[in-house]
Amino acid sequence: MSDEFYRIKRLPPYVIAEVNAMRHEARRAGRDIIDLGMGNPDHPPPQHVIDKLCEVAAKPGAHGYSQSKGIPGLRKAQANYYGRRFNVDLDPDREVVVTMGSKEGLSSMATAITAPGDVILAPSPSYPIHTFGFIIAGATIRSVPTRPDERYWRALENAMDYTVPRPTVLVVNYPSNPTAETVDLAFYERLVAWAKENRVWVLSDLAYSELYYDGKPTRSILEVPGAKDVAVEFTSMSKTYSMAGWRMGFxxxxxxxxxxxxxxxxxxxxxxxTPIQAAA
Ligand SMILES: Cc1ncc(COP(=O)(O)O)c(C=O)c1O
Known part of the structure; x- marks a missing residue:
């Protein structure tokens, strides 16, 4: 009987769990620390969201299995958000799915579209799921820089020219965790053109869609005309509404x-x- 499990051998201890353990130790030792370990919002969610959760949870019919792809009203609300915020038109039935946080969405997407041995382009450094979601799915990672400068484009070209098999998916994440780098629409325009030319799917993690400064709203890759031909974007209520524990994303x-x-x-x-979806 082997305890050398194929996937577990490829998963080092989760970085945030390690940082949390270090924090716990430091606190126990009475040290004064500032916790930068986990992206836990330090505000509560808006009161009307909590009120809605309580109202729906009080209904006897709200406790059965819910809908895996998300209740229709929530998918419609997300499509409306993209319309309002990014001027992007989405069909709530075919182009929107509710996820249990963007982390789950990314990892389930990796499972859905990756075959063992596929090569995935992911930023380095990155949020762990951008690589490990695909490693769990049996894929191989080829790293590209996180910084969106000319070196980035050269790395993409090299990756396509010299990797066998050719990469099938590119993960992008701006504003970036952990570097906080951002991109403008021109970056996404170039990226969509590159993805179409190279026949690569693009997964954009926009978890920080609403955390921006200097009055410059974060852009969405889907604002580029034709981006829907090659791209899917993940957003989250965790940071925007301080709902990290609710596990709600799209x-x-x-x-x-x-x-x-x-x-x-x-x-x-x-x-x-269901009450979480209704409140979301
Ligand atoms: C870039 C990035 N993507 C995804 C997530 C996960 O967010 P969620 O709570 O929506 O799963 C985080 C959490 O910190 C993140 O920083």
């Missing part, structure tokens, strides 16, 4: 990718607790 964009994610999720989960 994937939107290319209907083929959204359909693949929806299919995998229909086997894995029955959706978030």
């Amino acid at each position: 994937a939107v964009g290319n209907p083929t990718l959204i359909s693949a994610l929806t299919r995998v999720k229909s086997y894995l989960d029955y959706g978030a607790f």
Whole structure:
């Protein structure tokens, strides 16, 4: 009997769990620390969101299995958000799926679209799920820089020219965790053109969509005309509404990718607790 499990051998201890353990030790030793370990918002969610959760949770009919792809009203609300905020038109039935946080969305997407041995382009440094979601799915990672300068574009070209098999997916995350770097629409325009030319899917993690400064709202890759042909974007209520523990996020964009994610999720989960979806 082997205890050398294929996937576990490829997963080092989760970085945030390690940092939390260090924090715990430091606190126990009475040290005065500033916790930069986990992106836990330090404000409560808006009161009307909590009120809605309580109101719906009090209904006897709200406690059954929910809908894996998300209740229709929530998918419609997310489509409306993209319309309002980014001027992007989304079909709530074919182009939106609710996820249990963007982390779950990204990892289920990796499971849905990756075969063992596929090569995925992911930023380094990155938030762990951008690489490990695909490693769990059996893929190989080829790193590209996080900084969106000319070296980035050269790295993409090199990756396509010299990697066998050719990479199938590129992960991007701006504003970046951990570097906080941001991009403008011109970056996404170039990226969409590159992805179409190279026939690579783009997964954009926009978890920090609403954390911006200097009055310059964060851009979405889906603002680029035709981006939906190649891209899906993940957003989250964790940071925007201080709802990290609620586990509520979204994937939107290319209907083929959204359909693949929806299919995998229909086997894995029955959706978030309905009162959470209603409050979201
Ligand atoms: C870049 C990035 N993506 C995704 C996540 C996960 O967010 P969620 O709570 O939506 O799963 C985080 C959390 O810190 C993050 O920093």
